[in-house]
Amino acid sequence: MVAMENPHAHAPQGFIRKYIFSLDHKVIGIQYFFLALTAVFVGMFLSLLMRIHLVWPNAVLPLVGTIQPETYLSLLTMHGTIMVFFVLTTAPQGGFGNYFLPIQIGAPDMAFPVLNMLSFWTTFVGFVVIIAAFFVTGGAPLHGWTGYAPLSALPSAGPGEGLGADLWITSIAIFCVASLMGALNFITTTLDLRAKGMTMMRMPLTVWSWFITAILGLLAFGVLLSAGILLLMDRNLGTSFYVPLVVVNGQIMGHKGGSPLLWQHLFWFFGHPEVYIAILPGMGVASQVLSTFSRKPIFGYRAMVYAMLSIGFFGFMVWGHHMFMSGMSPYSAFAFSLLTMCIGVPSAIKTFNWLGTMWKGRIRFQTPMLYAIGFVSLFVSGGLSGPFLAQPVLDIQLHDTYFVVGHFHLIMGVAAIFGMFAATYYWFPKMFGRMMNETWGKIHFFLTLAGTYAIFMPMHYLGLAGGTRRYSQYTEVAYLAKLMPLHHFMTWAAIITIAAQFIFVINLFWSMFKGPKASDNPWEATTLEWTTATPPPHDNFGGVTPVVNHGPYEYGVPGAAKDYVMQNDPAGVTAH
Amino acid sequence: MGHPRIQEMATFTPTTPLDDIGHGHKPPAPPVGGGDDGRGGGDVPNYGARLRRARLGLACGIATVCMVFISLTSAYIVRQGLPTFDGASNTYVRDWGKTDLPWSLLGINTALLLVSSVTMELARRDAARRAALAPLAGIPGVSLGNEKSFPWLGVTVLLGIGFLAGQWLAWSELHARGFYVSTNPSSSFAFLLTIVHALHLTGGMIALVWAASASLLKKPVESRRIVVDITAWYWHFMAVLWIYVFALLGFVR
Numbered sequence: 001m002v003a004m005e006n007p008h009a010h011a012p013q014g015f016i017r018k019y020i021f022s023l024d025h026k027v028i029g030i031q032y033f034f035l036a037l038t039a040v041f042v043g044m045f046l047s048l049l050m051r052i053h054l055v056w057p058n059a060v061l062p063l064v065g066t067i068q069p070e071t072y073l074s075l076l077t078m079h080g081t082i083m084v085f086f087v088l089t090t091a092p093q094g095g096f097g098n099y100f101l102p103i104q105i106g107a108p109d110m111a112f113p114v115l116n117m118l119s120f121w122t123t124f125v126g127f128v129v130i131i132a133a134f135f136v137t138g139g140a141p142l143h144g145w146t147g148y149a150p151l152s153a154l155p156s157a158g159p160g161e162g163l164g165a166d167l168w169i170t171s172i173a174i175f176c177v178a179s180l181m182g183a184l185n186f187i188t189t190t191l192d193l194r195a196k197g198m199t200m201m202r203m204p205l206t207v208w209s210w211f212i213t214a215i216l217g218l219l220a221f222g223v224l225l226s227a228g229i230l231l232l233m234d235r236n237l238g239t240s241f242y243v244p245l246v247v248v249n250g251q252i253m254g255h256k257g258g259s260p261l262l263w264q265h266l267f268w269f270f271g272h273p274e275v276y277i278a279i280l281p282g283m284g285v286a287s288q289v290l291s292t293f294s295r296k297p298i299f300g301y302r303a304m305v306y307a308m309l310s311i312g313f314f315g316f317m318v319w320g321h322h323m324f325m326s327g328m329s330p331y332s333a334f335a336f337s338l339l340t341m342c343i344g345v346p347s348a349i350k351t352f353n354w355l356g357t358m359w360k361g362r363i364r365f366q367t368p369m370l371y372a373i374g375f376v377s378l379f380v381s382g383g384l385s386g387p388f389l390a391q392p393v394l395d396i397q398l399h400d401t402y403f404v405v406g407h408f409h410l411i412m413g414v415a416a417i418f419g420m421f422a423a424t425y426y427w428f429p430k431m432f433g434r435m436m437n438e439t440w441g442k443i444h445f446f447l448t449l450a451g452t453y454a455i456f457m458p459m460h461y462l463g464l465a466g467g468t469r470r471y472s473q474y475t476e477v478a479y480l481a482k483l484m485p486l487h488h489f490m491t492w493a494a495i496i497t498i499a500a501q502f503i504f505v506i507n508l509f510w511s512m513f514k515g516p517k518a519s520d521n522p523w524e525a526t527t528l529e530w531t532t533a534t535p536p537p538h539d540n541f542g543g544v545t546p547v548v549n550h551g552p553y554e555y556g557v558p559g560a561a562k563d564y565v566m567q568n569d570p571a572g573v574t575a576h
Numbered sequence: 577m578g579h580p581r582i583q584e585m586a587t588f589t590p591t592t593p594l595d596d597i598g599h600g601h602k603p604p605a606p607p608v609g610g611g612d613d614g615r616g617g618g619d620v621p622n623y624g625a626r627l628r629r630a631r632l633g634l635a636c637g638i639a640t641v642c643m644v645f646i647s648l649t650s651a652y653i654v655r656q657g658l659p660t661f662d663g664a665s666n667t668y669v670r671d672w673g674k675t676d677l678p679w680s681l682l683g684i685n686t687a688l689l690l691v692s693s694v695t696m697e698l699a700r701r702d703a704a705r706r707a708a709l710a711p712l713a714g715i716p717g718v719s720l721g722n723e724k725s726f727p728w729l730g731v732t733v734l735l736g737i738g739f740l741a742g743q744w745l746a747w748s749e750l751h752a753r754g755f756y757v758s759t760n761p762s763s764s765f766a767f768l769l770t771i772v773h774a775l776h777l778t779g780g781m782i783a784l785v786w787a788a789s790a791s792l793l794k795k796p797v798e799s800r801r802i803v804v805d806i807t808a809w810y811w812h813f814m815a816v817l818w819i820y821v822f823a824l825l826g827f828v829r
Contacts, residue, residue: 111629184636192629218636222643226772230651233768238758241655257660257671257761265654266647 021121023113024538028120029099030431035124036091037505039082040417042131046079048498051491055484057473072472073142074160078134080145081168084274085175086127088416092281093217094123094182096423097210099431101186103529104204106195106546106568108539111188115181122178130171133164141165144470146271149242149263150255153234156248166235169228176225179217186214195528197548201305202567204527204552205298208305209284212312213277219316220273227266234258261326268319275412276315279379280308282419283350286375289422290354292525293369294361295563297553300353307346307353314343324395333392340390347383351376362556367441368523371422374449375415381453382410385460400470403463406456414452421448421504428511429518433535436511444503451497458486526564527552623707623798627805634806638813641776645817648772649824652765656828673760677825678749685742686822692735693815699728700808707801729788729804732811736781743774762829769821777814783807 012018022028052059053067053075060066067075102110110116133140138159143152147168155162190211194203203211230241234255242263243255291298298304320328320336354376363369385407389395398404428436459467467474467483474480474487521530528548532541546568554565659668702725712718747767750756755763787803 112633115633180637180640184633184640187636188629188633192625192632218640219643222640223647226644226647226651229768229772233757233764239764240758240761241651241764245661257658259654259658262651262654262658266651269647 025098025102025110031120032094036087039086043079043083046075050075051494055487055491069472070159074140077144078140088278091420101210103540104207104527105198106528107193110185112185119178119181126171126174133167136163138162138164141168149260150246153243173228176221179221183214183217195546202551205287206284209280212308213280216273216277220270224270264323268322272319273315278412278416282416285419285423286372289368289372290357291553293364294358295555296361299356307349310346324392325399337390368422368426370445371418375418378415401463402459402467402469405469406459409456429522432512434511434515435518437507440507447500454493455490526566531568627802630802630806655761673762675755675763675766676753678746681746685739688735688739689815692732695728696732696808696811703801703804707798710797733784773821780810780814
């Protein structure tokens with residue numbers, strides 16, 4: 001360890017530079033975290049309104065009154081958009097990635113701190129813009145988070161498709177720019193700011209996951225941005241990229257020759273990598289936590305890295321499996337189907353290795369570990385329906401049913417959220433200097449695990465039985481009426497699960513101020529963030545440059561003094 | 577947070593040899609590889625590392641801009657081949673249309689941009705040379721003389737403004753010939769591609785002005801060199817991108 005003069009050592013003074021427009025990646029990470037926490041509650045509230053409306057369509061609800069069919073579609077659109085962009089993309093990457101990537105590689109900050117700050121505040125503006133869509137004339141847009149044209153391209157296509165839809169696209173364009181700035185920063189930081197001895201193959205798997213996620217973001221968000229520009233032009237400048245000759249309420253719209261499929265291709269070229277942008281950081285956290293709490297090295301470190309790389313690689317080649325219903329050539333569908341099933345291989349490797357990591361470990365069932373195990377469970381349950389949907393013949397039957405809703409919520413929604421919960425319980429001591437309450441953490445875990453399965457497993461059955469998705473009312477559809485008891489069950493499960501989240505929030509804020517003080521390394525983990533003070537000083541290591549001598553997961557090393565060897569342990573290992 | 581079971585841990589033996597754990601079959605010490613950690617070496621800022629980092633960031637940025645133009649190209653080609661139903665003839669027809677681009681004007685603009693790329697490169701090399709010589713000036717008895725370099729950066733800014741003004745003229749000319757953004761798909765793309773390129777070039781112009789002012793603000797020459805260097809690479813990329821857009825509009829009609 002070498003102490004040296006360092007430009008980052010002098011922390012900024014004054015509230016605004018320290019907490020609002022801070023250049024410190026740790027503060028920015030926490031800002032992202034709280035932005036996502038706000039967004040997740042907005043998104044969750046919208047889903048609650050939808051679930052209540054589905055079973056009690058005439059109920060008068062707070063803020064929205066009695067929900068009209070178009071209001072239901074607005075709720076659906078905004079729930080999806082807010083959750084995908086401002087929660088699943090924001091918290092794992094922007095939040096935890098920002099906070100822990102530099103520390104885990106032994107860097108004093110991100111490569112471009114000013115860009116990092118800009119990227120957060122741009123995201124924040126994007127969030128404000130999308131929330132504004134609720135309050136303009138016509139309300140929020142109806143076209144779903146996927147924004148399929150021509151519905152999304154015609155301001156007269158419905159209430160909410162006017163100014164609301166413009167705000168929606170603008171918000172997403174802003175979000176794209178913010179994500180691109182973030183991705184650029186993450187990649188440069190990982191490649192260029194690693195401490196001495198931190199070779200690529202000594203990086204914690206969390207760092208690998210953030211790095212690969214950033215590469216996906218860098219290549220995917222630009223495409224969404226240009227797709228969004230074309231959509232804005234169709235809406236406001238009278239071009240015909242996506243809109244064919246179309247009649248709305250007896251009026252010819254003046255567009256001709258465009259292709260709604262063009263939007264779908266561009267959107268899903270972004271949209272499928274986006275799924276991995278949401279889940280990859282969760283995989284990284286699960287690997288980290290499973291290894292730490294099993295007191296065993298991660299099973300197959302290199303296999304884990306290559307599996308993530310190949311998931312990222314294949315992620316760019318399978319977008320067409322979202323479009324089997326669009327009338328694409330069966331030959332293309334076959335190719336997309338085959339490539340989609342290829343992703344099953346690295347996913348299975350990862351699952352096998354997670355189980356292998358736990359196998360015969362001395363497992364400590366603390367809250368982060370429970371959530372990591374929950375992540376693996378949900379990843380398997382949600383993932384297994386993937387190969388079903390990858391078959392064009394099956395997908396044509398299942399595509400517009402709740403089967404798909406169940407599938408993607410389990411794998412992309414809840415599994416990713418469990419990754420975030422694992423990350424929160426695991427890193428909370430480092431971030432806020434105090435421990436979260438274990439008992440309430442466990443209660444929260446079991447309620448959430450049972451609750452999410454109770455919400456989303458029946459959806460598979462509902463879909464197989466022909467329960468269509470996106471309908472606002474099932475009470476009026478005769479053949480679906482028999483499935484209503486299932487909807488009642490899911491709604492009650494949702495109410496209970498959402499109520500259980502308040503346990504988490506109260507635990508979070510209570511522990512932030514009143515929890516027992518955390519030591520520097522409460523979980524006896526090995527990576528660099530646990531070598532520094534809690535919470536870390538402004539330059540992360542207090543003027544000291546860490547030197548890395550070990551791999552990231554050296555647990556249970558025979559002959560070592562303790563059952564774990566820190567990455568910066570200078571002694572190496574005494575005997576073996 | 578001590579754990580009572582730690583003492584028993586020796587009972588667990590990993591199946592892999594110790595040296596192989598987690599770091600790729602290398603013995604744990606001494607440290608090899610890894611990056612420069614961004615701290616530099618003591619009091620003197622590590623300009624070499626900063627330059628490398630800035631170039632890496634720029635490469636990522638260029639990858640993104642490439643993705644934007646790749647997706648626009650893909651939309652261009654797909655849209656070109658799309659059939660649309662024609663009620664009069666009761667058949668499917670191509671509605672791509674054509675756009676009468678002012679080729680001679682665009683040719684002059686292209687020449688301006690290419691020349692600006694050359695002047696930018698001269699500015700970049702000049703900045704690099706000055707940065708390399710800067711440490712010598714600190715040695716007692718060594719004088720670098722009073723050499724003044726030609727203001728290549730200023731020339732580049734002027735040529736850049738010339739290019740943008742030329743593009744503006746081209747758009748006006750298109751309007752005069754009756755081609756607007758919504759006239760037909762071909763003109764939509766002609767406007768879209770040139771405007772998106774011009775917007776990116778404007779970003780480069782802002783960086784150029786910043787680079788020129790960084791020199792006025794008496795920043796260290798090494799620091800100024802980094803700004804000039806990444807701006808220059810971005811500027812070259814803009815020239816290549818323009819050639820690409822020009823070729824796309826010219827040959828894929």
